[in-house]
Structures are given as structure tokens and as C-alpha cells.
Ligand SMILES: Nc1ncnc2c1ncn2[C@@H]1O[C@H](COP(=O)(O)OP(=O)(O)O)[C@@H](O)[C@H]1O
């Protein structure tokens with residue numbers, strides 16, 4: 001081996017003690033790595049327990065489907081044999097299992113919950129289960145098939161059984177399909193809902209569109225401010241930065257409701273316009289509880305998130321660049337667009353992605369000022385969590401929102417590069 | 425208009441204040457000749473950059489007038505002045521390649537594509553970087569960036585180029601190399617250069633004339649040899665080259681000779697350059713290489729002293745002597761055949777000619 005160098009191959013470098021240099025380097029760095037890990041560990045555990053684990057658990061609900069198998073175990077087992085293409089209705093055995101399951105479910109008060117779950121897939125299931133559960137105690141001898149159909153004629157529908165059979169799997173795509181306005185037919189085919197019934201896709205689209213517009217507005221308003229902050233003497237810029245940050249020290253609710261006070265029909269702006277005679281009393285503008293309200297209030301609230309990254313980038317751009325451009329003959333406008341502006345792009349990217357991501361997940365402000373035309377997908381998620389109690393759907397919607405954010409982040413990294421992003 | 429005897433730039437009674445309280449430039453009058461390499465030399469904060477910024481058009485003069493090619497330019501915006509400029513940290517546009525940086529002033533002037541390409545190529549050859557056209561400034565070394573900045577300031581053939589401490593960020597060897605390179609470019613193009621530096625050896629190496637700045641005032645405007653040999657005040661004598669300073673009081677002025685009673689003891693005969701009358705304070709300035717050891721008896725100034733320290737520097741021996749009550753008096757003894765050989769703590773006789781000892785302001 002030692003002579004191999006003659007033929008142009010080299011042995012790995014060795015340290016003084018004779019072991020390969022890479023090995024001894026790795027060992028000397030291990031201590032440092034362990035130390036770094038130790039410093040990070042408490043925060044990491046905290047984030048894991050209070051943030052990542054709950055989010056993971058919540059996202060899991062978007063595909064989880066234990067309820068049917070847990071509540072109707074006998075039925076699910078018996079239905080395994082049934083082939084709807086051969087037999088119109090399942091055997092007596094399946095009906096018997098259903099009666100047994102329902103009796104237990106009635107005792108445990110879980111019958112209406114499973115009915116509700118099945119209702120997401122096929123409407124009418126909820127009332128079928130509720131009314132049958134009430135009567136099932138009185139069914140105590142075969143033939144169970146006739147008895148059940150007598151209790152509710154829904155049990156004579158093959159569709160009822162097909163849905164139960166399909167939804168008995170442990171995991172379901174159903175919530176995700178619902179979240180993109182699609183559904184599975186009784187026969188298991190996937191199809192989009194008709195246009196009129198679509199709720200979530202238009203809402204996703206509106207959320208993205210309004211957020212993009214809000215991002216654009218914060219950019220248009222924030223760029224000149226950031227430029228001013230970066231160019232005035234420090235004494236003045238410190239004062240101005242405090243004014244930019246002032247909103248952060250005011251409660252979000254206060255800021256949002258003060259926009260209501262300003263913008264509503266009987267609000268300050270309308271009163272003023274009527275007072276000076278620009279508007280007649282009947283034609284007061286509707287500026288709140290619609291998309292306009294959301295845009296105005298959100299632009300105001302998110303503006304600092306655009307200004308600060310822009311400012312921190314602009315602060316590092318030496319005035320000598322624009323001076324150099326001018327000395328080379330460029331007019332102020334040309335120097336601005338060709339020399340100054342391109343150097344602010346990392347700040348624009350950072351600000352825009354920050355504002356956009358914050359915006360598409362925003363809840364409180366659209367809830368208060370958005371009316372019906374200015375609400376976001378997050379308001380719908382909250383509705384599914386707290387009012388309709390369809391957590392699976394809420395989780396699926398949340399997962400899609402998270403997916404969109406991650407894709408955007410990835411796209412941004414491809415185009416601008418995360419390394420170029422400057423936050424401060 | 426472009427009469428070659430007319431100065432390319434004139435500062436006429438120019439004053440500048442940033443805050444309305446302090447004059448950063450006080451009554452500047454300066455003519456810069458066509459084709460000249462003029463250096464503004466002075467310590468940090470003396471107003472050199474401010475003068476350059478006023479000339480380039482980035483700072484307005486508070487008072488007075490600046491003319492370029494005979495026309496007042498106080499109200500001409502910088503991009504119409506046609507002055508090339510090299511900035512302290514080069515200010516190369518980081519998002520453009522070297523070639524795009526060089527093409528920038530040409531595109532602004534709406535030149536044809538072929539013309540731009542040939543000029544960029546020529547400029548890169550001039551600074552010996554033809555392979556770097558496609559690189560970004562961040563991928564170049566400091567010296568290479570420096571060259572690109574010089575090329576960019578010259579590529580559109582300006583009559584006048586301003587350079588603000590362009591070599592400040594380079595290490596010593598590279599700085600010296602670049603000094604010669606810039607000097608040669610100046611000579612071959614015949615362009616006028618106004619150069620700012622706080623490094624006196626750089627100024628001496630490169631310039632046709634040097635304006636020494638201190639505290640917003642031009643202390644002396646002369647050729648390098650004149651500045652070194654005939655400083656007109658104590659600041660210039662001290663700032664340029666090494667200098668022995670002896671403080672004293674004038675006891676007699678007699679035409680080309682004055683007699684000074686030095687504070688530490690001793691009567692010195694000196695050349696009165698910038699002095700008041702009898703009884704006034706003065707600073708005597710004497711270059712270390714003009715002091716001789718064991719001078720002839722008829723020398724006007726001969727003193728007994730003690731050798732404090734000897735430092736061997738190859739071409740000369742730097743000797744610190746305690747004389748006339750000053751223990752920081754430096755004598756340079758050239759390492760020539762038969763030079764005096766001294767020992768530390770030994771007594772020594774030193775002397776100098778009257779004309780080499782200049783009596784300046786206190
Ligand atoms: N933009 C400015 N605003 C206020 N004061 C300035 C500005 N630029 C320079 N000064 C002051 O003017 C004086 C001269 O500065 P400058 O011209 O940069 O000197 P130099 O280039 O000789 O080091 C310094 O005291 C400096 O603090």
C-alpha cells in the first residue's frame with residue numbers, strides 16, 4: 001500500500017498518531033456537536049410537546065376513521081363477505097350483527113356519532129341511525145332483516161350497506177375529498193361536486209387571491225417607508241421605526257375593531273364624506289364586512305412584516321451604489337430600477353413570503369371584518385372545529401393549507417434562495 | 425472652451441457645512457490643470473471626501489462656485505457631469521457581472537451593441553482582466569475588484585476621474601503595485617485625475633501636485649518634491665516624511681537667517697519661512713537625513729549630544745540622539761563607506777546647515 005503513491009493513488013491523510021485524519025477530526029468535533037445539542041434540547045422538547053405533537057395529532061384526524069370499525073365491529077366483520085354486484089342486500093347474518101352492534105352503541109350513546117360520520121359520505125344516514133337506535137331495543141328475535149327494515153326502510157337500500165362497507169376501512173380519503181369539493185359516489189368513484197355546491201375550492205382561491213393582493217398592498221405602501229427609514233439619519237429613523245412598530249404594542253382586536261369604527265356605514269369616513277358633501281346620505285359606501293374591509297385591515301396589520309425585512313436589507317445597501325450609477329451617467333430613475341431595486345429583491349422576497357404566509361392563515365381579522373365575501377379558509381376551519389364539529393374535515397383543510405405554505409416556501413427557495421432571504 | 429491652458433476644474437471660494445454650525449471645508453480655492461494627477465492628501469476627517477463629493481455633484485456647496493471646463497456646475501446633476509468616479513469600496517454592482525458593470529455607462533449612453541462589446545473588451549485588457557468578464561464582483565479578489573472599478577470609471581472616456589481612497593482596502597504589496605498601475609493608466613490616457621488619500625507615500629508616488637488638507641483648509645499645494653523639501657508650515661512638515669521638531673522663541677531675524685532660542689537649551693540658526701517677529705514662538709523643522717555626524721567646525725549649527733538608541737535598517741542606521749533637551753531627535757546615518765560608527769550612550773557631535781532647518785509657525 002505504501003508504494004501505491006507512485007502509481008498516482010493516494011492514501012487518506014493520517015494524523016500524527018496514524019489514524020485517518022477524517023476520523024480524528026470527526027471525534028474532535030463530536031464534543032462541540034453534543035454541546036450544541038444540549039443547548040437546543042430544552043426548546044426542542046418544548047416545541048415537540050406543545051406544538052409538533054398536537055399538530056401531528058390534529059393532522060392525523062384528517063385520514064383517521066376508527067369510529068365505524070370501533071362502533072360496529074360485528075357488522076364490519078360480517079360485511080366482508082358481501083359482494084354488492086352478486087347480492088342486492090347482505091345476508092341475515094349481517095343484519096343480526098348490525099342489531100347487536102346498535103344495541104351496544106345505544107347503551108354507549110355512540111350510535112348518533114357513527115350516524116353523523118356516515119352522513120358526511122351519504123346524506124340520510126344520520127337520521128337512519130338515530131331513529132333505528134331508538135327502536136333497536138325492541139328487536140329481540142330473528143329475522144333481524146325484516147325487523148330492521150320495518151324499523152326504517154333505509155336498511156332496504158343497497159346504498160346504505162355499500163357506504164358502511166366502504167367507510168369501514170381504518171383510514172379514509174373522505175375528508176380530503178370533501179376539502180377539495182369532491183366526493184365518492186356510493187359505488188366508490190371519485191367525482192367533483194357540481195359548481196353550485198362547491199365551497200372550499202372557491203374559498204381557497206379567494207384566500208390566495210386576497211392574500212396576494214394584501215401582499216401587493218403592503219409592498220406598495222411599505223417599500224417607500226422602508227426606503228425612507230434606511231436613508232434618513234439614525235436619530236430620525238429610530239423614531240420612525242418606533243412608529244412602524246407601534247401597532248405591535250396594540251392589541252390585534254383593538255386595531256381590528258377600530259377599523260370597524262372607521263369604515264362602517266355610520267363610521268368616521270362615511271360621516272366625513274357625507275359631511276363635506278362628496279356622498280349623499282343614501283349612498284354611503286360599504287367598506288366593511290366584505291373583501292374591502294379584510295384587505296384594508298389586514299394590509300394595516302401586516303405592514304410591519306413587510307417593512308422590517310425590507311428595511312434591514314436596504315440598510316445594508318451603501319448609498320455609493322446609486323452614486324456610482326449616477327456618476328456613470330444614469331438618471332435617478334434608471335439608477336433606482338437598475339441598481340437599487342435589484343439589490344432589495346431579497347428583502348422583498350422575505351417580506352412578501354412572510355406577509356403572504358401570515359395572511360393565508362389569518363383568522364381573527366377576516367372573522368370580524370370580512371362579512372361573507374371577505375372571509376378566509378381559516379374561518380371555515382374554525383367553523384368546522386367549533387360549530388359543525390367535523391374535526392376530520394377541519395384537519396384536512398388545515399393540512400392542505402399547510403401543504404400550500406410548504407410548496408410556496410419550496411418554490412421561493414428554488415427561485416430566490418432561502419439563503420438570500422434577510423429577516424434582520 | 426477646451427482651451428488646454430484653462431483649468432479643467434476650479435473651486436472658487438467654496439465652503440461646505442453639513443449642519444450649519446461647523447465648516448467642514450473652509451474657503452477652498454483650487455485649480456486643477458487639464459491632464460493633471462492631483463492628490464488631496466490629509467488626515468481622516470479633514471474634508472477631502474466632501475470636496476470630492478461636491479465636485480461629483482453628490483453634495484451641494486454651501487457657498488462658492490465650482491466650474492468644470494469653464495462652466496459653473498453647481499446646478500448640474502451628477503449624471504450630467506460626465507465625471508468618472510472610483511469609490512472607496514469600489515461600489516461595483518453586486519448583481520451584475522464584470523462585463524455588465526463595464527457596459528453600464530455605455531448602455532446609459534445608448535451606444536450600439538458592437539461598440540459596447542469592443543469597449544468593454546478593451547477596458548478589461550487595459551486592467552489585465554480579460555478572462556473575468558463573466559464573473560460577479562463577489563467572486564473577484566480585492567485587487568481585481570479595484571481594477572474593474574478603475575476600468576468602469578474610464579470606459580466611457582471621461583475627461584476627469586475622481587478616486588476616493590481607492591487602494592485603502594488592499595494589502596501593502598498590492599497597494600504599491602496598483603499605485604504604479606493607476607499612474608501608468610493616467611499617463612497613457614492623458615485623463616485628469618483627482619485622487620484622495622491619507623497615505624503620504626502614496627501621494628508622493630503618484631501625483632503631479634498634492635493639496636495637503638487639514639481641518640477643511642488646503643495647507644499647501646505643491647509638487648511632491650516641493651512639499652517634502654520646502655514645507656510651508658509645521659503641519660505639512662510633520663505630515664509628509666519624517667521630521668525633527670524643535671520648539672523655540674525667535675531672538676533675531678536678519679534677512680535669510682533667524683536665530684532661535686530652543687526650549688531645551690541651545691541657539692539655532694535657521695531659515696525663516698513662516699515666522700512672526702522677534703519674541704514670537706516658532707517650530708523648527710529638520711529632516712533626519714540632513715543632519716550630519718561630526719560636522720566641519722565652520723558649520724552654523726553644531727551641538728553636543730548623547731546617543732540614545734541605534735536601529736540598524738540596512739541602507740541606513742536610524743539613530744536617536746538626545747540633543748538640545750530633546751531626546752527624540754532622529755539622525756539617519758547612511759550606510760556608506762566610512763560612515764561614522766557610534767555606540768549607545770556615547771557622546772556625539774551633530775550639526776546641520778542653516779537652510780535645512782526651516783523656522784515655521786508654532
Ligand atoms: N454626510 C455627512 N453629514 C454630516 N457630516 C459629515 C458628512 N460627511 C462627512 N461629515 C463630516 O465632515 C468632516 C469631513 O469629512 P470627510 O470629508 O469625509 O473627511 P475625509 O474624507 O477627509 O476623511 C468630518 O468631520 C465628518 O464627520
Ligand SMILES: [Mg+2]
Pocket residue numbers: 469472473474
Ligand atoms: Mg474620506
